[in-house]
Amino acid sequence: xxPIITQLRAELEQNSDEEARASSNRFFKEPIKCYGMKTPxxxxxxxxxxxxxxxxxxxxxxxxxxxxLSSDYMEEAFIAFEWSYNLRKQYEPEDFxxxxxxxxxxxxxxxxxxTLCNHTMGTFIDMYPQFINPLKKxxxxxxxxxxxxxxxxxxxxARRGDFLxxxxxxxxxxxxDGDDLVQKGYGWMLKEASRQHQxxxxxxxxxxxxxxxxxxxxYAIEKMPKELRAKAMEKK
Numbered sequence: 244x245x246p247i248i249t250q251l252r253a254e255l256e257q258n259s260d261e262e263a264r265a266s267s268n269r270f271f272k273e274p275i276k277c278y279g280m281k282t283p284x285x286x287x288x289x290x291x292x293x294x295x296x297x298x299x300x301x302x303x304x305x306x307x308x309x310x311x312l313s314s315d316y317m318e319e320a321f322i323a324f325e326w327s328y329n330l331r332k333q334y335e336p337e338d339f340x341x342x343x344x345x346x347x348x349x350x351x352x353x354x355x356x357x358t359l360c361n362h363t364m365g366t367f368i369d370m371y372p373q374f375i376n377p378l379k380k381x382x383x384x385x386x387x388x389x390x391x392x393x394x395x396x397x398x399x400x401a402r403r404g405d406f407l408x409x410x411x412x413x414x415x416x417x418x419x420d421g422d423d424l425v426q427k428g429y430g431w432m433l434k435e436a437s438r439q440h441q442x443x444x445x446x447x448x449x450x451x452x453x454x455x456x457x458x459x460x461x462y463a464i465e466k467m468p469k470e471l472r473a474k475a476m477e478k479k
Contacts, residue, residue, distance in 0.1 A: 248310050251292045255318055258284050267317065271352050277317040289322040293329055301333045305341065312349040320355050328362040331370075339374050342367060346381075350388040353424055357395050364396040375409050382416035390417060391428035401432050404439030411447055418451060423458055430462025437466050448475050 255278045264279025296304055308323035327342075342364055350356045368374055378396060381389040393413055400406045410432055417429040437444035448455065448463050452475065455463075464475045 245307060245310060247292060247295055248307060251288065251311075251322070252314075252319075254288055254292075255280070255285075255316070258288070270354070273352055275317055275352055276315045280318060282321075285318045285321050286325070288318075289325040292322070293326055296326070297329075301330050304330060312345065315349075315351070317352075317354065320349065321358060324355075324358045324363055327359075328366065331363070331366045334367050334370055336371050336374070338367065339371070339377065343377070346389055346392050347386060350392070353391065353427075356388050356391050356428075357398075360392045360396040361398050364392065365399045368396055369400060369405075372406070375406065379409070379413060379416065382413060387422045387425055390420060390422065390425045393417070394425070394429040394432040397432055398435050401435035402438055404436070407436060407440055407443065410436050411443075414447070418459075419454055419456070421456075423456075426456045426459040427462055430459035433459075433463035434465050437463065441467060441471075445471055445475065 258280050259278035260280055262279070263281060264277055267277050267279055268275060296307060299307075304326055308327050311319040311323040311326075342359070345359060346356070346364075350359060368378065378393050381393040384390055394417060397406055397410055397413070401410055414429050414433055417425055420426060420429075433444050433447070444463060445467060448460060452460055460475065464472045467475070
């Protein structure tokens with residue numbers, strides 16, 4: 244094990260808090276492995292230790308991220324994803340294979356999924372939009388986290404108003420998904436798209452509301468004016 248990782252883990256252990264651990268578990272249906280600490284504490288540790296590793300090559304830092312991810316601890320995953328995002332200026336097309344594998348190997352709850360995908364994956368797609376097509380293939384995966392990841396990777400792009408056609412295509416692919424965390428994921432993506440494209444998202448929701456799960460629908464219209472929300476929720 245890398246000595247920096249050993250040191251980092253000792254510090255996480257020292258900052259663990261029983262109350263925060265119990266509180267964290269309440270946010271998840273599945274059991275999670277965590278030290279228990281507030282996000283600013285984990286962020287401070289991530290930042291301090293990144294200074295120690297920042298002189299290393301991208302591949303060396305990615306290997307350290309992998310070591311952290313392999314423990315399955317929430318805080319270590321958070322730090323790994325912070326570090327991988329810090330390397331965003333060095334992303335290259337071939338990094339997609341590794342990021343894709345991280346989703347399959349290490350993502351096992353919505354928080355890990357969203358932390359990795361909103362920032363690392365989202366930035367990667369902004370830089371290399373040709374990878375939206377492989378992203379769309381995730382919608383057919385048996386793994387719920389790949390399906391959610393296909394949507395939440397585009398959250399920040401959706402907020403800016405980008406990739407609207409791709410967003411609707413991904414929403415089409417996930418439209419009748421039976422998993423509530425996938426429904427919330429693509430509903431959230433549509434909600435963010437509605438900030439810049441309110442009418443288009445409203446029209447999409449109305450056109451699909453007969454088959455769209457109510458969970459996804461409610462998320463999608465959350466930022467719309469009251470009268471549009473009421474109209475979208477009307478039963479035919």
